[in-house]
Amino acid sequence: MSYIEFRNINKYYGSNQVLKNISLNIEKGQFVTLLGPSGCGKSTLLRCLAGLEEISSGHIFMDGNDITNLEPKDRNIGMVFQHYSLFPNMTVEENIAFGLKIKKRPATEIKEKVQTALEMVELHGKEKYYPDSLSGGQQQRVALARSIVQEPKVLLLDEPLSAIDAKLRKSLQNSIKEVHQKLGLTSIFVTHDQDEAMVMSDVIHLFHDGRVEQSSDPITMYTSPVSKFAASFIGNYNLLTPEEFNIITMQKNNLTSGVAIRPETLQITPNKPVTDDEYIFSGVIMDNTPKGNVLQYHVNVKSVILKVDVLFRSKVLFPNGTKVYLSVADKNCIRL
Structure with missing residues (x-):
């Protein structure tokens, strides 16, 4: 006992x-x-x-x-x-x-x-x-x-x-x-x-x-996290509906619930990365917010706004309006 x-x-x-x-x-x-x-x-x-x-x-x-x-x-x-x-x-x-x-x-x-x-x-x-x-x-x-x-x-x-x-x-x-x-x-x-x-x-x-x-x-x-509430309360997840996830990944995933993606697991690059084992999608920088040693970007991907965290290096790496590419491994797309 x-x-x-x-x-x-x-x-x-x-x-x-x-x-x-x-x-x-x-x-x-x-x-x-x-x-x-x-x-x-x-x-x-x-x-x-x-x-x-x-x-x-x-x-x-x-x-x-x-x-x-x-x-x-x-x-x-x-x-x-x-x-x-x-x-x-x-x-x-x-x-x-x-x-x-x-x-x-x-x-x-x-x-x-x-x-x-x-x-x-x-x-x-x-x-x-x-x-x-x-x-x-x-x-x-x-x-x-x-x-x-x-x-x-x-x-x-x-x-x-x-x-x-x-x-x-x-x-x-x-x-x-x-x-x-x-x-x-x-x-x-x-x-x-x-x-x-x-x-x-x-x-x-x-x-x-x-x-x-x-x-x-x-x-x-x-x-x-086991649920949408857990993902929203712990950390700072991107919470996507099944439809939003399918739109940005251009996949037809047979999802019945939402997907949670941590901002720090999204990689952001100016050029399209070459990889076969990650989702890749392009978007436009809408905003950026310094948070201590982290810089958080808000990226518009087909009208879905994603938060992306990178280590802050004392300057904005990508100005607002810049087209960028995001990539994320499937293992970091948590089905809720």
Whole structure:
């Protein structure tokens, strides 16, 4: 049996069904991400695991035990929220120690564990600071330390970085992964940011409308989406109808569903390439957009607009209006 098992989970709010017969397994020591747009059910499932929401039907197992009806305090689960929820009248060390004091742990043990947690989240020296004198990132580190000091079996993180600026998010992503690895935790992370999920996860469960659309490791999730939704949410695919795909390839493929092509798998050249094992088609550059170290072209191929990504070399390689040739291997045309 898996370390955590959700078995046929349904959750209703009145007549609104938020979770629709969800079954998924999480192995011990994994860093798992629940990914999806707002309102898809990912945070609700997390709160059900923590015991903060009651499920309408189904069962939740952890370490072989049915915890469906256990009180939150009896589940030994730590949780970090989007909003830090720190006590403003307590110092950093008092916030971190609060749960241990409630459990009436010895003072020496509390002091030792608080110091260890502070060092782990790189806040040593901030013990006497109050939350309002800390940055948002530092406050989130305190919230993380407050959870891990309890030595939970499972650490839940509900969009903890969504209110943090982009540069600091990368630093906190690293901190969270380091804490996860050092403590050997089983961690479940909720986010709507696909880049964040790709960087941090061992396994991603992609949610859509209360169901799990796809479950896989990040590379498989990116390279082999199982549906139009998965392809549109992960990465930046060109999504083509069967008719559009047949038009640009001048083939009569007997397709019943769409085709997804990653922009970076399309090769762009000024002259027609010589190859027998790729689709080749011509088009006209309509627009170009710098995206960091990548330049994205929009190419009009028989009224079908394709995105093509190339490494950015500080200048536009092809001016707008230029006729170009595109080529792509069939293996990179993913049937959905």
